[in-house]
Every structure is written in C-alpha cells, then in structure tokens.
Amino acid sequence: MKFRVLLLISPSLVFFLTWSSISWAQAPREEIENTAQHLATLLNVGRLIVQRNQALINDPRIGNKGFTPEVFEQQVLDEFIRETHIDLKHDSSQLPSLAKELLPVLLESSKEVVADAQLVINQRGIGYKNFVPATFGSQAARKFSNRSYVKIKQTTLNPRNLKNTPDAYEENLLKRLATKPAIDTSITEWIDNGMTLRAVTPIYYSQDCLVCHGDPKGILDISGYPREGAKEGELAGAISIRIPVNKR
C-alpha cells in the first residue's frame, strides 16, 4: 500500500518540482515585456534629464555646476513618477519582480555615468563638453549591460559611433519605423523559439536635438560630426533591449 502511494506521489512530485523550478528561473513573458518597457523608459528619462540640464552643463562661467549624481537621481525619479506613476525609491509595488531587480541596476549605472563625468561637467571656462543625451545613454547602457544578463543598446541607422550600429534585426525594424508615424510604445518580439525577448523603443528628434542633428545637412556640428539634416519628430534611433528567458 505504501509502495502504491509512493508510486502515485513520485511523478506528481517530480512534475511539481520541475514546473516550480522552471517558473522560479523564468519570469512570465508578460513580466519580461513589462520590464523591457520600464527599462527603456528609465534610460530615456535619464537622457531627458541630461538634455534639460544641457545649458547648465555647457555654461563656461560656472565651475562646480551642482549637477551631482544625487541631483540627477532625484530628477530622474521625479520624472519617472510623472511618466509612469511609479515611485522607484519608496513604492515600487506596482512593478513586476524582474523590473524591481533590474531598474535599480540601471539607475545606479546611470548615476555612475554622471559621477564619472563630474570632472568634465565642472570644468570652468569650457563650454561644450560633449556630455549629451547620446553619450550619456551609450555609457549608461554599456555599464548596465556589463553587470546584467539583460543587454541594452542605443542604435540608429546612421550611427556616429560605430558601436551603435544596428544588427540585422534592429536595422530591419528601424527602417520600418522610419516610414511610419511616431509611436510611444516598444515593439516587442519573442525570438529563439520564445527564449529571448527583443524590445525596440523608438526615439524621435525633438527641437533640442536639431542643434546638432538638424539642418544644414552635412555641415559639421560642434562635436565635429556632419549634421543629419533631421526634422523634428523624425526617427532618431531606438533603445534596443534583449532579455533572455533564462537568467544565465
């Protein structure tokens, strides 16, 4: 009798343990997609804060600008609340557990970029310092990707930095996005037989971007790159995120 009970229980136990271990290691797809959207939003918010402080950063008359990692963090948190109604610092209960794990890593990476740039930002007598949304975003994404199994990258069809060159998947998607009206959500797709999420969040040119990326096309901007001749609202590039289902 005991043997029969054991025979019945064992397969159920094996099934339960296997299922639970898989679900423990793999976040549900919806949670991963949600996390990708939040990561893109947070990186974009960081870029926005750098853009908002651009005049201060480039002011040659001031030495210590006071644009510290802590000030940057507070502005990012405030803007993130405004855009998502989620308080990352004090109440992130609305976030999926994967996002709770990854967003602080991205925030910390972004703060580190601002910390590393303090020397450049606080130079008095120097105007343009090339600490702009694009350079901030590249470094923040790289720092985050180096310490996570999730990979974030800024990419565009005609990158100034060749490390931001799109792969075939990104290039295809960017070409499609460039011909369509602006969207404010990520495009997500499961690849590798559903084992990897790819999320691409488009970035569009705002008026501030056009100082360097606008007209006249081909004329060098302040950093020495030829202007793209872009118009406000056109596709600038995208934040590309790759999240594998398995964490390792």
Place this chain on the structure above:
Amino acid sequence: MLQHCPKEYGSQGIVPFLIALGIFLQGCGLVFDAVEWVHPLARHELSAICSKGQVRVGISVEPFRPFVFPAVYTDEGVRVTGLDVELIREVADALTTYCGGQTPIVPTLHLTRFHDLFLEMIEGKLDMFVSSNGGNIPGARPAGLWYSIPYFHNDGIGAIIQNPEVAERVRAQFRKQAGNPDTLAAIQAGLSGLTVAAQKGTTSSLYAEANLLNVRLLICDSLPASVETKDPHIDVILSKHSILDYVTNHVWPDWHLLTRNDGAPLLLTQENFSVVTVEENRRLQWFLNNLLYRLDETGRLERMRRRWLEEDYAPTRRAATEGLPFEVSKVPDHYDQGQCRFAAGR
C-alpha cells in the same frame, strides 16, 4: 658543557661576531655594487614598465591646445586628446613592441597641474611627462630631471594682445632698429610699463622674469585665467607661440598674435618641446631619444604637427576616436583655471 655555550657566546663571542658580520656585509655591498656596475642585476625602468604592462605618463590638466585639449565626455567615457596625447600613444606602441608585443603597454595618464608635474616626476609617481615643455630655456630644468631630444621643433615664446596700440609700440621699436633687428630690445622697450601675464612655472614666466624688468608682471595659474582676468587689465599674454596661434584662431578671437612689421610671427625666443623623465632612467632616456629620432626621420613628427596645427578638425570627434582615458583620481577636484597675481618682488 654544551649548556654553557650560549652564555659564553652571548657574553664573549657576540661582539667579534657582529664586527665580522658588519665587515662581511660591507664587503657584500661592495661586491654587489661591482657586479651591478658590470652587469645590472636590479630590474631597470623599462623592464618594470613591461612587467606592469603600463607606463605612467603625466600631462598638464591646464589645456595647452592643440597639444592637450580640455577633457570631454565621449561614448567611451572621459577622454583627452591632442598632439601630446598622440605622441604618448606612439610611445606606448613602441613600448609594446619593446616588451615583446604579447600584451599592449597601457599608458596611464595622470592629469596634473603643470607645476606639479615636476614634483610628481621627482617623487617617482610618473615614468615620464609630456606637456609641450621645453628644456632649452634657462631655469626650465629642475635638478634631477632629464629632457629628451625635441619632438616639436622651432616653437618659441609668443605674445597675444587685444589693443592694436601695443603692437604699434613694439613695431615702432623695430622700425627704429632700421634693418638690424634686436627682438629683445624691441620687446623690452615696446612693452615697458605695460601689464604682462604668463602662466606660473612655464618657460614664458621664466622669460618674463628674466628679461622683462620694466613691465608689471602677472603670474597666472593658467592661460585661460589670464584671458579671463579683467582687473587688473592685461595688455599682453605670453605663452608658446603655437598654442597662442591655435587659441586666437579657435577659442579667443578677441586676442591677436603679436607679429613682426612684415606680419611674420614674432617669437621672443626659440623653444623645442621635449619628453621629460628623471636623470636616473638611462635606459628609458635612450629608448625615448631613439624613438623620437626615428619618428623624426620617418616624417611622423612632421605629420603630427600638420595634423594638429594645420588641419581643420573638431577636437571632440578626435577625442571620441583616438583620445585616451586618464585616472580621474589624479585630477584636481573641480578643475578651475585659477587666478592671476602680481609677481613677487617686482
């Protein structure tokens, strides 16, 4: 009997033993010195660089454009660029080859205030420094430092002004000389009574202190500080001619180079820029001189000169593609170009 030995040894034998040991050790030292002289046993500075995989290079934190531009932020992080930085890359590449080429020798840049470079070099914190610095100006070589053969020839101390009347005063002096030019006399008379600024510790301040006795001399912490100072009003700023040529064309268009009557550049004296290391680093000195000679004979130095002084380029873009990172911990907090003050004892 054996039990008594230590006591006997301790009380009676220890003194001769110590004397013998002292003589023996002294002898050892002499033998060691002799062997070292014939065939160096200790690891020399080049093998130390090879084993560490890095060379510590000092560079001025004050921008000496186009030799070193202000640090900028790039996709790769904070970077510095300029002619001096390109030369440092050449030195590091040559060291990589010297060390066997297995692992690249990484240049670790220490961005330091110009006048602290000499101290850091003497204290052994640097293997060398490169900062558009000439060793042929009297007083420019602190004891214990060695200067390489030049990597930048035929520069010199130049001057910039804002008021054309200052130029006219100097030109009037040249006209008086009627075909028998004497720059020093023309400058001494032409600038007499004016306020002249030069950066602390640089060859231009040494020149002014030694030769311009009838001017009000301001010593500034940096070149930007002298441009920024409004009180007292500065009539003339002295610095390296090639630096002044670059900044008047690209950074401070309100300032103009002081030229000769025919419009040719006016150099107050000639200066050649060298790489600096300590007197003891004999192998490194030969390595540097041999490298610089080869770079000169292959035309590489001339190409670098044209690339940074004559081409039209954006320093930020060059920083992104070829700039070098540096140790942020070696940079003064909140770099500020500082202030100017009247030279002491004048």
